[in-house]
Amino acid sequence: MSSEPLPGLPFLPGYSFRDLLVSLPGSPSPPSHRGSPKLGKTSFHRSQTLGYKNGFAFSRLPTVGIGGERLYANQLSEAELEELANHRPMLTYGPEKRAPPSDFIPAHVAFDKKILKFDAYFQEDVPLSTEEHYRVRQVGIYYYLEDDSMTVMEPAVKNSGLLQGKLLRRHRVPKNDQGEHYHWKDLNRGMNITFYGRTYRIVDCDPFTQEFLESQGIELNPPEKMPFDPYTETRKVPVRKYVTPSDFDQLKQFLIYDKQVLRFYATWDDTKNMFGENLPYIIHYYLADDTVEVREVHEKNDGRDPFPVLIKRQRLPKTLVDNKNTFPSCVLEISDQEVLEWYTAKDFAVGKSTNLLGRNFFIYDCDEFTRNFYRDKFGITDFQPVEIKKKPPEEVPQVIPPYNGFGFLEDSLQNCFSLFPKPPKKDIVKMLENAHKVLRYLVVLETPNPEDRKRRFILSYFLSTDMISIYEPRVRNSGIIGGKYLRKTRVAKPGSTADNVTYYGPSDFAIGATIEVFGHRFVIVGADEFVLKYMESNAERFPPATLQSLRDHFHQQQVVKEADSSAIPTLGTSRQDLDELIAQVQGELIHHKYLNNRDIWEAFLQCDKDGSGIMDKAKFFSLCENLSVPTSATLVNKLIELCSCGEDKIYYLDFLRAFPACDLHPEVATQDQQ
Known part of the structure; x- marks a missing residue:
């Protein structure tokens, strides 16, 4: 950009100024003689001509000139500049051959990552120490060629106690008060340089710095030795100068x-x-x-x-x-x-x-x-170890006190093993497999008292827990209160001790066997049909003698029933007619609500001491009169005639079938429940 010369000066080379600034702020026209011009341009930076768009680098024309001056519209376009650059003058003997122009490389690309490194140090006074007066601190001065910035770094020393690292951040360091900055031409070996009041002594540089400065025509001073810190030298461990004796080290x-x-x-x-x-x-x-x-x-x-x-x-x-x-x-x-x-x-x-x-x-x-x-x-070979272990004290045998009869034996035994007794473990699998499975037997007391011989008991054996319960059916006017005789418990066999106890099981319950229960002796005289079925299905778990006794018992019952049924006179009527007559008698006796069928059964069974099922007619009518049985009724009288065995005997079991109740006959399997 050109301007007119000052008035009074000849328009000759060297007498014109191109950095005039006119104090016309905001004026779009170029400067003229009007106004008050002044000298002293301070900004000379060039605008950036490289840019990035969508990640790709491209070149662009500058929008302003050097120092931010405005470019006017009469400048050449890019096409015109390209045409002028490729224009070659025509000579007489043909065009002149020239080498192609070199590519333009910006400074920040040409000098990217190119750094000049100088080794330097500075002295720092230590006024408050008696061991040292000054301290020598070594630093490195780095000069970045791409933007003429500088930084000062101090290498970290372990356990130095000083704040080390970056002493001067990277920027253009001012040189004087006139606005000048340090340039790489101002740096050399063997010289002092001052940054913000601190003077550094440059002693050497790296090979790249030396080669770069020599290529630019700068004569380098000879290198100097880096001085050492006197206090650091005193802290170093001195080398041992004595000789260790040879006899012991x-x-x-x-x-x-x-x-x-x-x-x-x-x-x-x-x-x-x-x-x-x-x-x-x-x-x-x-x-x-x-x-x-x-x-x-x-x-x-x-x-x-x-x-x-x-x-x-x-x-x-x-x-x-x-x-x-x-x-x-x-x-x-x-x-x-x-x-x-x-x-x-x-x-x-x-x-x-x-x-x-x-x-x-x-x-x-x-x-x-x-x-x-x-x-x-030492050549010692005797290393025989010495036995020092003492013999363990003899174990005191644990004496279990005799069983006192209270509770189960297993429960009482737990009090001898622990201060806080725990319940004995149960066989859960056995309880699940044999749940609701009960073996029932008919037993009588073995006693010299004739009154107790007539008593009948039902012994129940629970397969899930191996417990026994005894129940005595109530007999009216017998003088004995029936009911629960023995609650569920495990009964030990005679001769069992607390150390070796044996309990009664199904294998011991044979017909005719004697069971001793807490001082009372019972004789098994009958059993439920389920007992025979269960033992036959598990024959390998029971003795053959027990199973055979049950088979003989039920076989003998069948023979007695057949013999009794054949001895009953039917007066020319069939068994079917007898059943029909019994059904008619039951229909008539419904109106007699005062009759107690259970008491009738118990009275007849109690009078039949030998259990034959046959009774004298005189005794039969006496019982019927005492029990208020309407023997004078036509159907009842006819039933008595059908059940008669001759003139003075009667088979009363068929007669009792007209009074349905819980069958308490010893030969019948159905029993009273507890």
């Missing part, structure tokens, strides 16, 4: 025997004192530094506090000087001056006692590594 001992430990198994017998015990311990001897450690051995539920170490790892004195009694050992530690001899590996042996700090330890064994060490080092 602690470092050599540590390197050879490091992590090698002798292990001894010992006991401390303190049984002489009150509440004393014989406690086990483990003694460790460390070959690297001749130290000894004693550790306790704890067992499960030993009742001792969990302190694993009895004597911590230390050198133990074996022989002290004469003033050992007056030495204040509770205050001061024993040093080499008070000890004449320390414990070594020679002082430990299997089968011998060792006194450690006033306590005698008896060593009874050692591990395999210790045996190999003594065998190779």
Whole structure:
């Protein structure tokens, strides 16, 4: 952009100014002689001509000129510039051959990631320390060629106690008050440079920096040595200058025997004192530094506090000087001056006692590594371990008291095994398989009393729990209160003890067998048909004699029934006619509501002492009169005639069929429920 020269100056080369600015803010026209021009342009940056669109780089024309000056519309377009760039003058003998122009590369691309690195240091005063007066801190100065920015970095030193790292952030560092900034031309080796009041001494640079500056025609100064911090030098460990004696070397001992430990198994017998015990311990001897450690051995539920170490790892004195009694050992530690001899590996042996700090330890064994060490080092081969285990005390036999008769034997026995007795375990599978399965038997008392001989009992055996219950049916006017005779319980056989108890089972319930229940003897005289069916289906679980007795019993019952039925005179009528007559009699007796069928059955069964089913007619009519049975009725009288056995006998069982009730006849299977 051009402007007119100042008035009074010749329009000659070197006498014109192109950085005039006219104080016409907002004026779109180019500057003229009107107004007050002034010199001093300060902005010379160029606008960016590279851009990105949808992730792709492209070039664009600048919108403003150098320093942000406005470009006017009369400038050449891109097509015109391209035409001028490709235009070649025509010569007489043909066009001139020129090399193609080089591609334009911006500075930020050409100098991308190109950094000049200088090694420098600065001194920092330390006024509050008596050990140092100043401190030398080494830094690195980095110059970025792409944008002429600089930064100062101090490498971190471990345990320095200083805030290190970035001392000067990256930016263009001002050079003076005139607005100038440091340039790479201002940097060289062997010179001082000041950034914000802190002076750095540049001593050297890296090979890339040296090559770059020499390529630009800058003559580099010779490199200098980096000075060291005097306080850091004093903290360095000095090199050992003495010679280790050849007879004993602690470092050599540590390197050879490091992590090698002798292990001894010992006991401390303190049984002489009150509440004393014989406690086990483990003694460790460390070959690297001749130290000894004693550790306790704890067992499960030993009742001792969990302190694993009895004597911590230390050198133990074996022989002290004469003033050992007056030495204040509770205050001061024993040093080499008070000890004449320390414990070594020679002082430990299997089968011998060792006194450690006033306590005698008896060593009874050692591990395999210790045996190999003594065998190779001292030639000792006798490592026979000493048996120290005492014989366990004799077990006191547990005497179970005799059974007192209260409750089940299993329940009472639990009180002898635990303070809080637990119920005995039940066989759940057996209970599920045999649920609601009951074996019923008809039993009588074995007694010299003739009155008790007439009593009949129903014995029930529950297969799910192996329990027995006894029930006595009530007999009217018998003088005996019937009902539950024995509740559910397990009955032991005679001769059973608390240690060897045997209970009654289905195998013991044969016809004619005697069962003793708590001092009372019962004889089995009958059984339910279900008992025979159950034993036949599980014949392998029962003795053959028991099964055969049941078969004989039911076979004999069948023979007696057939014989009785054949002995009954029917007066030319069939059995079917008798059943029809019984049904008619039952229909007529419905109107006689005062009759108690159960009492009628019990009275007739009680009078039939031998159980034959035949009774005298005189006695029969006497019972009917006492029970108010209407024998004068036509149908009842006809039924009595059909049941008669001759002139003075009657088969009363068929007559009782006209009075339906729970069948209490000993030969019938249906029984009274509890």
